[in-house]
Amino acid sequence: MVPLSLLIWIGLETALYLAIARLGLQADWAYAAAGAVGGILGMRAGIVAITWMFGMAFASPAPRLGAGRTARLMLEEYAAFLFTFILVLPFERLWMPADRPRTGQEPILLVHGYGCSRGVWWLLRRRLEAAGHSVASLSLTPPYASLGKLEPLLNARIEALCKATGSSQVQLLAHSMGGLICRSYLARHGRDRVSRLLTLATPHHGTELARLGFGRNAREMEPGSLWLSDMAGEPLNGPTISLRNAYDNYIMPQDNQRLAGARDIELPPVGHLAMLYDRQVATLLIDCCSEGNKTQ
Template identity: 45%
Template sequence: MMARLLQLAFVLVVALAGVSGAVAARAWDVGDGVLVFMLALVAFQIATPLLAYGLSARDPPPPAASATLARRIAAVLEELFAFWQTFVVLQPFARLWRREAALPSASARTTPVLLIPGYCCNEAMWRPLQDRLRAAGRLAASATLDPPFAGIDELADRLDEEVERLLAATGAAKVVLVGHSMGGLIARAYLARRGRDRVAALITTGTPHHGSKLALLGLGRDARQMEPGSAWLRELNSRPPPVPTHSIWSARDEFVVPRDSARLDGARETVLALPGHFGLLRAPQVLEAVLEASDQR
């Protein structure tokens, strides 16, 4: 379902860019129209992260996140590319990126990894990290949890099904859960129901454990639950995670506002200075954390 919604959004963006190009071609010439079309196609796609950067500007990063202007600009450009790749190349065409091959049996030395996408995202967003994990010899599967605007507890039920499917396919006793953004909250809601029986460890990346002000702009029950101070978050945070948990977050995350909402009592914490919300998943520290958690010693 999410892939279809993203495909529709992509078609609308192309149509808007086409109209812009046609108007430019009529006003100037065909060459100018093509240029405007290409610029509009890119601009419409990166408008969301740029808006998020603007809305989060009042939440300055902590002093430890100081960096040169050149490095900050580079990080923003990397985030815009990561967002564009996620929502234009990968997610609308999830079927093209899906690996159909069956997962091999679990190794005695590693624990399978299940990657959980966040709000308005599907399994394809994980393809870059998934490829790196598999190149490192890990069993890494990703899940799409539908319907997209349901309550987080309902999505946790879908996660329960995905965990059981992965365990049955690999013969493993437990999995490592890795959640991005709302995916971390889905994983915690699953753990609150099922406990630690099926999960060896949890890694959350850019997860608003205490909510995000930008959720006020979102649609669906899940967005309402992610609003700061929501009753759902208060209940979730009333008890610590029942498994070893590692929260990895960025001091310049443009979608988690305030940024330290990603802090979680009782969890190990890694704070990165520069990556954005989606660029965070390309950070080598995330790969290292997942490899460490999935390595049975």
């Protein structure tokens, strides 16, 4: 659903920019095409800029990075945003072939965040598999449904994965909103099927940016929402790691990523989407997952 929606959106947006240039400005096709590309890039630059403005306006205390490092952080996040939503997700099948979990080995199940699909994991899945892990994924649809409505999809995928691999449990590795859905699963089904939960930049106590989001799940991720208040009372009852990004541009205040009862690990400075491609973050996740396998 997300790949098709993005393709349609990009097509309509391109057509609009071309129409404005050709009919409104009387530009020839070369200038109209250049204007359409500029419009697409400019629109996404504006979206990313808004996330950083929110991130700074509601920032939790953290050491200053300096102008050069901050600029690099923003540019890397902009590149990750363009790459993810223009090249990867619309063409997900080219980047993310079917899962190939191994029989007899406990799998790592990757759970994506808000407005995305399993395609966001294409590089990290490769890195985890290269490190010897068995890895699987899922797409949560419809993308803007209530968090509670998305949880049954996770439950079904876990059961199917355990049956296919012969493993009694899985490790859950979740990015952003995906961590909330994993916690919803644990609240409903317990730990029988889950050996360990790793959340990556998850808004455990909500994010101010959710106030600009679409859908029921965005409302549930607003700080102080009833959904988050109810979930706060659910015990973790098992190994949980919260990997927290002190400079996140989607989850703010950034300390809302902290989760009582979970082991807290601070990530290196990185953007919210850029972390999915970052080698340092990948190494950290591989180490955490390998540590989980050793304790089995």
